Amino acid sequence: MSVLVIAEHDNAELKPATLNTVAAAAQLGDVDILVAGENCNAVANTAAKIAGVGRVLKADASALKTGLAENVAPLIVQLSSGYSHILAPATTNGKNIMPRVAALLDVAQISEITSVVSADTFVRPIYAGNAMATVQSSDAIKIITVRTTGFDAAPAEGGSAALEDVSNITDAALSSFAGQELTVSERPELTSAKVIISGGRGMQSGENFPMLEEIADKLGAAVGASRAAVDAGFVPNDYQVGQTGKVVAPDLYIAVGISGAIQHLAGMKDSKVIVAINKDEEAPIFQVADYGLVADLFEAVPDLSAELNK
């Protein structure tokens, strides 16, 4: 069986989520990768080095530059014959494009799988991860998005895949890119960070987030937030960890002033070590924390910063 993985990238760099997706795909068959973008040579070359990848299909056209689903989905459909499975990471790109592919092929999509049981059977979280469903697909081709925290990354080096160009790319002329406001940060990306420090409603204001950033910089961590903190405008939407934001599983997750609504827990409860700092000892976050500290965060966080210097 052959499996096609849709690469996550920004035309300059291949994103780590691709590696986890390749690892899931490798359990199903021989892996090819599609790099769809514009001037994405460097990405295709990086993808070709991933261990175990047979071919890298490079589709290079202006219509694909910003990953518009209306243009990328028909391309994937065109390439689909010969593949038993098509996988993409469950990033906002993957979530945007893959259901469009599935509908065009008249098949179901299996969203956010966390493990592969067999070629047609997968485990996926439902109800914000409060239940895990094992589902079997009867469709001829399986369209899947992969929850990257469920799979260890495939080795980025060691492969030497053949590069092939894909032609016949058309612009559906249904949509166009009009701009973006991306959060610029020197810190690691939330979804691939080894350590994350997140703030919630208890932070009281966006002006207090530099307290967390200071600690993040000492630990090489990413900064996240609960939905409450994002809704209150403390930090931008891309900080949100939870059922409908980002799902993370770092080695260390420090929750500061976060009460622990099930929707937030859904996004971080697979972290290896969880620390909770909250002044309310009844806060549900303590039920999932490995280490809990009942304290006023405005005292505990500066103390933590000082202690980390020792």
Place this chain on the structure above:
Amino acid sequence: MKVLVAVKRVVDYNVKIRVNSDQTAVETANVKMSMNPFDEIAVEEGIRLKEAGTASELIAFSVGPKQSQETIRTALAMGADRGILVETDIMVEPLAVAKCLKAIVEKENPDLVIVGKQAIDDDSNQTGQMLAALLGWSQGTFASNLILSDGSIKVTREVDGGLETVDLKMPAVVTTDLRLNEPRYASLPNIMKAKKKTIDVTNPEELGIDISPRLTVLKVEEPAKRLAGVMVEDVVQLVDKLRNEAKVI
């Protein structure tokens, strides 16, 4: 301009769900059911378009059991004009919902369909994108802002890196994210008024749609529980534990 919104009846977001004893599904008997929160945002956006004079009519759509009429009724109480229920007792998958929606769209000819980005029960995040594909329409997923102009719609999307804005040719499908708006509560007079609004009921057979599931649920289980942790006295002890016990810093 006509706007269609889709709403789903789901287990209320505050309910702590339980897996049933034979591990085949999540227990939904005697559990509080509500409108999917993302769909409330879709309904609210439709009402705002009506209030702004952009939309002339707002239709609330659902696929599901008879009780889904209550969910549609909630949308009518919020401000939708009329409802359409495609009634079925089968657990419908997103592809089937998209096919039912397509059939209704072809009858009603709305210029804009707004749906929640995901339902909080199956967490699929598929229906809007699938509908756009089946209709050959543009799609604006995970929307946090909409600006309509003649024949096109500017959608700001919540993406992994921040925000992205796309221009979509109308007709279009939009899926809502959390920051698009804050849905209103239905007032008592509006709840009373909603009782007089019509809900047309049809079914997949009448629409000529095969809704049989493509996925078989073999098992539903509780996730592995985390072991109880310990409380630390102070920051000094915390850092010591992280360095010497957990060894994560």
